[in-house]
Amino acid sequence: MTDAIVYLDFASTTPLAADVAAAMHECTAAENIYGNAASQHPAGRKSALVVDHARQQVATLLNVEPERLIWTSGATESNNLAIQGVARTRQHRGKHLITMLTEHKAVVDTFRALEREGYVVTWLAPGEGGLLAADVLADAIRADTQLVSIMHINNETGITQNIHELGHICRERGVSFHVDAAQSTGKVRLDLSDAPIDLLSLTGHKFYGPQGIGALYIADFAAVPITPLVFGGGQERRLRPGTLPVPLIVGLGRAAEIAHEQMDNDLRHLRALNRRLWKGIADVADVLRNGSAEQCFPGILNVSVADVNGESLMLGMEPICVSSGSACNSTSGESSYVLRALGRSDREADGAVRFSFGRTTTNDDIDAAIERYRYAIKQMRSLAPGP
Amino acid sequence: MTDAIVYLDFASTTPLAADVAAAMHECTAAENIYGNAASQHPAGRKSALVVDHARQQVATLLNVEPERLIWTSGATESNNLAIQGVARTRQHRGKHLITMLTEHKAVVDTFRALEREGYVVTWLAPGEGGLLAADVLADAIRADTQLVSIMHINNETGITQNIHELGHICRERGVSFHVDAAQSTGKVRLDLSDAPIDLLSLTGHKFYGPQGIGALYIADFAAVPITPLVFGGGQERRLRPGTLPVPLIVGLGRAAEIAHEQMDNDLRHLRALNRRLWKGIADVADVLRNGSAEQCFPGILNVSVADVNGESLMLGMEPICVSSGSACNSTSGESSYVLRALGRSDREADGAVRFSFGRTTTNDDIDAAIERYRYAIKQMRSLAPGP
Amino acid sequence: MMPNDPYNQLVRDCFSDPQHAGDLTNEYQITSAATVAESVAGDRLTVTVGIDDGLIAAARFRADACPHLIAAAELACTGLENQTIGGLRDFDSHKIMRRLSVPPEKIGKILVLEDVLTTLAQQIEQSIQE
Amino acid sequence: MMPNDPYNQLVRDCFSDPQHAGDLTNEYQITSAATVAESVAGDRLTVTVGIDDGLIAAARFRADACPHLIAAAELACTGLENQTIGGLRDFDSHKIMRRLSVPPEKIGKILVLEDVLTTLAQQIEQSIQE
């Protein structure tokens, strides 16, 4: 078995694409761009120029106007800015908000914080196959509902919500709709030009861009006014002040451009890897697939067994880098709430392994992961006491 | 006169040090570090390791324990986290806060936002030489005062407050003390080991580190509890969740290390440049120095004339990149409130030029700036109508 | 010029090397100067014209103003030379502003130029009547 | 091993290649096995000892548990062999935890091992008395 690190944790963070690194390097070193993009002097204007270009690159990926994008430090901040921002601006109109139990922590914890402040949050459970049914959302919307936030692709399972359908319901009912697209941006087609989506969060490091940079798409600044989280200079329409990180923005822009070009190839590649991986482990006794092939993003394959300790399974998987549903790999100390919301038992959630892969993953990587997974499960099982 | 860009706007943002760029490049390219620092697998642990190392480098610069540092996206966020964070946590005890009129926008606008929420802010005016006198602060502290926020080095003038003396007053009176050290970190000695400072903000791109990364120093998490701005994963003690930007953190750490080593040399160099520059322009008719040599950080020289249009002066200064006190270079549309708080007239504030320089500035750069400044002033004056 | 430059090349050229900066001596049949000061920003603009035989033989300006107004004054002086004095009233500041790509928030400032020219026209008409 | 590794080298070695994993046949004068299950996380640990002439001739374990508990069980089995059965009661789990650098939040879990050994000691004492 391999001793070299095999990285299958692309849903957590992706390596920087070589072309992105090159674009950032060119910006800083070759073109010697370092000015403050808010400065009017020549050095500042050089920076503003590449920032504008990057904004266009991201806008092209989403098929929106570049002016609709606000740079942030990542999807955690984008989610918070969208959710807290709308909730606070609209609190005089109503304090009811809607989201799902299976959202990312950056959404869940934001709504929990708002609950502590007196907002009322409806937590919708996923239905069949992890999906939120349109009528369930429709029934949850009240007269005082101000915001619905539903993620696009789930970070643990890859389950993909029908955001267009859900967005249409929000639009019909006059409720703002936010989408956490941290896992889908740059990976699946996302045409926002006439999508019923008011706000959308993305982050660079999930699609081969740099860590520490993301964006929030805001369809209509007037229709969906947002209270900022931080105050300061006038950058980003006062919604997100602070000196713009020019090389990061250049990197994110280039990553968006590459993603736009490569998307079909990427997806084809991921589908093949996904099939190969599942084929290699589907016959492990009692293995469960968390999320079906039809409704899941192919870059993620999440599987559970109920009879092995999650933490030991993770150690047994080394040097294959995967993510687990177990308590010990998270700071929260509890097994995956996402998998439990899908109906998995504590033990099933604890024994879950998320394989996630990407553009640079090879068949050999997948084969090494299969071999290691089978071996680890076998070892754990052979070590276990009788029932 | 030179046609090449001469960058004298180091107080706005500094170019990335070559060694910092190299450290970041080594991290991503050579050592192939890209994992999520929160992941327990080998790729994640590699990242966590360099993050720990960087935290130690910044801690060494400030002479504090590394655990006291929280990574943020920059000083704007650090200031907001400190000020909003303490104000919100303590609001049941009292809603009175104190700051100065001459703070950076990231502090001023944060307090203004809190005022809109019902907090009461005392805005102290600078006294002699732009300094806040200890007794003025002492008199302003009330029984319900929760936080005092005073910047260390002013970004426009370089005026340096006696933060130790002011901090002692806060400590005696049991009030938390926050320092915006965006302009001083890595530039002047800042030993926080037994300083009466509870919170301190810093940002990487002001001392040759990357843009988009900063930190907040928190002396005692229990004594000064902070409400987070964003919610999400458990990163940074839940005070600032989000995937850690590993290469940026590595860059900030390296920048701190270099600053620590080079500080005495850097300061000596800046003092010489400052003297040279002032010598070259002091005899321009009616030129005023904003802040005296004794109380100012030598990397900044701010000068005013009252009889030229600030915006035209800026254009006349090109290709020397400097910053102005004029309305047209800011998003706020008003001339520098900092200079006006120091007693300058609107016209004097409008006609201000901030020269700021750094480690890589040469005598030739300074001489080019002197020549251009004299020329621009002369041109503007010769073009002006009679009185 | 970079696309995000607040000043287009014409502004930059007029600003850095204005051909019509200065005053006029009394060598013309009529020499007339007018100054307007804008109270908020403190901009001041003086335009002087020298008239011979009902034609503007020369026009000069002085300004303590932003680059756009300086450039506008320069273009105005260029345009006025060899015009009849009616040109002072017919002056089309909007055309100049378009050529200079004056940003919307600055249009108010540039109107100072129109005020100066109107004042000049009045002065000259009066001195001709006298 | 990296300094921030949650598992030290000893944990890793015991985990990846435990020498005392398994069961014992009835070739000893006394063979006794005890299992304790921890209710919260669902960890389960079985230790089996084979006693000959009052000495622990062999010790084996089975575990469905985290790496630290697996390693602790392995070390315990190694340490118990050739001890008197008093060793089951004298067993010092804190010494093992130090060797394994068990993080504070996990100490509770490792105490399962003490429970198993205490149970074993009781069983054996009882079977000797019978």
Ligand SMILES: Cc1ncc(COP(=O)(O)O)c(C=O)c1O
């Ligand atoms: C669905 C989802 N939302 C939000 C985030 C947060 O992104 P970041 O860590 O870049 O702030 C992530 C990844 O961590 C994610 O997977």
Ligand SMILES: Cc1ncc(COP(=O)(O)O)c(C=O)c1O
């Ligand atoms: C004194 C001061 N505080 C705060 C900031 C904000 O720093 P950043 O833009 O990195 O958030 C700056 C610089 O812009 C500054 O000079």
